[in-house]
Amino acid sequence: xxxxxxxxxxxxxxxxFLELCFACRIGDVENADRLISTGVNVNxxxxxxxxxxxxxxxxxxxxxxxxxxxxxxxxxRDRYEGARCIYGALTDSIRNILLKYDISKAVDVKQPFASHxxxxxxxxxxxxxxxxxxxxxxxxxxxxxxILAARSSYFRQxxxxxxxxxKSKRMPTGxxxxxxxxxxxxxxxxxxxxxxxxxxxxxxxxxxxxxxxxDLLSYLDKTMHVSDPSERASLxxxxxxxxxxxxxxxxxxxxxxxxFNNGILLTSGEVKDRHLKTLRDLPPFxxxxxxxxTSEGQDYFYMCHKSILVRSNFFKLMFSSSFQEAxxxxxxxxxxxxxxxxxxxxxxxxxxxxxxxxxxIAIDVLRTSDFILTxxxxxxxxxxxxxxKEFLTKYSxxxxxxVAWSCSVERLEHHAAKVIAYDIENYINDSLLSDAIIQxxxxxxxRQDTDTVELVDDIRFYLLEKYDLQADILELLDxxxxxxxxKKSGLLxxxxxxxxxxxxxxxxxxxx
Numbered sequence: 073x074x075x076x077x078x079x080x081x082x083x084x085x086x087x088x089f090l091e092l093c094f095a096c097r098i099g100d101v102e103n104a105d106r107l108i109s110t111g112v113n114v115n116x117x118x119x120x121x122x123x124x125x126x127x128x129x130x131x132x133x134x135x136x137x138x139x140x141x142x143x144x145x146x147x148x149r150d151r152y153e154g155a156r157c158i159y160g161a162l163t164d165s166i167r168n169i170l171l172k173y174d175i176s177k178a179v180d181v182k183q184p185f186a187s188h189x190x191x192x193x194x195x196x197x198x199x200x201x202x203x204x205x206x207x208x209x210x211x212x213x214x215x216x217x218x219i220l221a222a223r224s225s226y227f228r229q230x231x232x233x234x235x236x237x238x239k240s241k242r243m244p245t246g247x248x249x250x251x252x253x254x255x256x257x258x259x260x261x262x263x264x265x266x267x268x269x270x271x272x273x274x275x276x277x278x279x280x281x282x283x284x285x286x287d288l289l290s291y292l293d294k295t296m297h298v299s300d301p302s303e304r305a306s307l308x309x310x311x312x313x314x315x316x317x318x319x320x321x322x323x324x325x326x327x328x329x330x331x332f333n334n335g336i337l338l339t340s341g342e343v344k345d346r347h348l349k350t351l352r353d354l355p356p357f358x359x360x361x362x363x364x365x366t367s368e369g370q371d372y373f374y375m376c377h378k379s380i381l382v383r384s385n386f387f388k389l390m391f392s393s394s395f396q397e398a399x400x401x402x403x404x405x406x407x408x409x410x411x412x413x414x415x416x417x418x419x420x421x422x423x424x425x426x427x428x429x430x431x432x433i434a435i436d437v438l439r440t441s442d443f444i445l446t447x448x449x450x451x452x453x454x455x456x457x458x459x460x461k462e463f464l465t466k467y468s469x470x471x472x473x474x475v476a477w478s479c480s481v482e483r484l485e486h487h488a489a490k491v492i493a494y495d496i497e498n499y500i501n502d503s504l505l506s507d508a509i510i511q512x513x514x515x516x517x518x519r520q521d522t523d524t525v526e527l528v529d530d531i532r533f534y535l536l537e538k539y540d541l542q543a544d545i546l547e548l549l550d551x552x553x554x555x556x557x558x559k560k561s562g563l564l565x566x567x568x569x570x571x572x573x574x575x576x577x578x579x580x581x582x583x584x
Contacts, residue, residue, distance in 0.1 A: 088112045096124040096140070099133035102483065103459065104140075106452045109183060109427045111317050114145045117153075125157050129170065132162030137169060143183070144313050147173045148302060184448065185323075185425035186261040186316045188383055192216060193260050198378040198391050200359050206242045207249045213256060217357040218377055222326035223259045223319060226283045232355065251275035258288060261319055265291065265308045287314055323424035330356040331423075332416060336373045348373070348402075361404045364415040372412055373404075376419070381405075383422045385445035407444070410436040418449065427452040431460035435467065435475050442479040450479065458487045470504040473527075477515065489530030493569075494538050496531070500572045506580055513582070525582070531573060539566045 089112045095104040104124075108114060117123050125145040128136040141147070147170050148154040154170075161167040201214035220227035235241060243252070251272045257264040268276065273292060280288045291311040298304045334356065348361060358375030365371050381387040390405070409415045414436045420426035421441075429437050429452060438453035457463055457472060469491045476484030492499045499505050512527035536543060539562030546563075555564070574584045 092124050093118050096128040096136050097131050101135045102451050103455050104136055106427045106455045108143050109425050129157045129161045129166050134166050137166050183425045190260050190262045192379050200378050204240045222323050224283045248275040255279045320424045327423045331374050338371050363404050363406045365408045367410050380422050421449045429453050429456040431463050454481045454483045490534040493531045493534035496569050535569050
């Protein structure tokens with residue numbers, strides 16, 4: 073057997089990557105977003121040498137093309153793969169987007185969590201820097217201890233040892249503040265590679281060795297031997313992607329070890345000062361206590377960070393307002409969830425963009441993310457529901473419809489209608505379908521007799537899709553007598569299904 077991976081080092085047969093390729097072909101931007109967040113290499117290729125960007129371009133999905141470019145897909149017109157993407161583009165609009173892509177500037181390949189991390193260097197929302205470095209002339213650079221500890225073993229050891237009680241550290245006389253600032257930008261995932269100046273490289277190299285950043289050292293060594301701007305930009309792109317992936321893994325490990333593992337369960341219903349003191353003395357270096365109350369009445373307490381929780385608009389509003397939680401020195405913030413797993417999924421998303429949502433709790437995650445105003449996590453939960461083959465073994469499709477309406481998730485509304493349409497014989501006598509149609513009709517404000525019911529319209533649409541029919545061919549049902557043709561075309565089966573639906577509508581008192 074021929075080893076195809078030896079022919080092309082970019083060949084990627086990872087399950088998530090192959091699912092990403094499929095999402096790019098069909099234009100499912102939300103699922104593509106979820107899959108990219110798992111850390112797949114967006115510049116890999118499948119067994120046919122097709123990259124996700126090429127597939128999205130070829131199939132005409134402009135929103136997916138834009139997503140891929142924002143997340144690090146490279147389109148270098150001087151290379152084969154880039155030229156394929158441009159000249160294979162289905163639309164002029166996509167072709168123009170790709171032609172305007174400038175690889176020399178395209179080094180920001182951050183995930184949303186990384187963009188948030190970068191923004192914390194100018195923390196204007198909660199202003200909760202808890203450490204600062206002092207240089208000559210008393211110049212100061214503020215930082216967050218938990219970010220430094222998560223990203224660097226050097227800082228982690230310092231904060232658990234000689235710097236444990238310090239709020240500030242004076243740097244040795246003559247320290248290069250700009251080189252240190254560049255290292256700090258690297259830690260916070262600010263794209264810094266294109267800013268590095270030749271006269272700083274020696275200091276940055278030394279700081280990288282001291283802080284324990286082998287990938288940054290590798291980049292510095294490689295870039296010394298690259299003079300071509302396009303090749304240098306590709307190298308920057310490759311390494312920035314790796315930096316972000318590594319940071320995500322580091323934050324995941326930090327959250328698991330220092331937040332989840334250090335959580336405290338209190339069953340007495342009363343918060344004891346000594347328990348909170350124990351929590352505050354633990355390594356996460358947090359500035360708030362998150363109280364998670366489950367539906368079983370159990371209270372779990374985690375030490376967390378305002379600067380991360382503000383990724384949720386709910387917490388952002390809380391911490392920027394005059395609420396008690398915004399002013400207390402170490403506030404206790406409450407969150408009610410069905411079970412602890414839901415809270416940990418939410419925190420994992422906020423800290424490092426995890427979109428690994430077990431299908432068993434996807435509805436609960438969706439409702440919680442809707443409550444805390446975190447739309448992207450809500451979308452990821454909806455994608456999990458629509459992608460799961462096991463979901464309907466535990467839940468009813470009407471559970472899906474209910475959460476779709478209560479949380480305003482259009483993707484789930486369409487998914488429910490499609491499931492019903494494709495199995496209408498089994499659903500037609502279910503009283504829950506009748507209830508859903510009536511509820512859908514009531515969702516129309518000031519409904520007139522001539523208004524249609526959205527759920528019914530969606531079911532009609534997916535019945536057409538089920539038999540691969542177009543609306544304009546339906547007139548043949550009234551004029552065509554050839555039964556064999558009607559069978560082969562799918563029109564006969566379609567008519568049986570639509571008759572079932574319309575009979576139910578008449579029974580419910582709707583005009584058809």
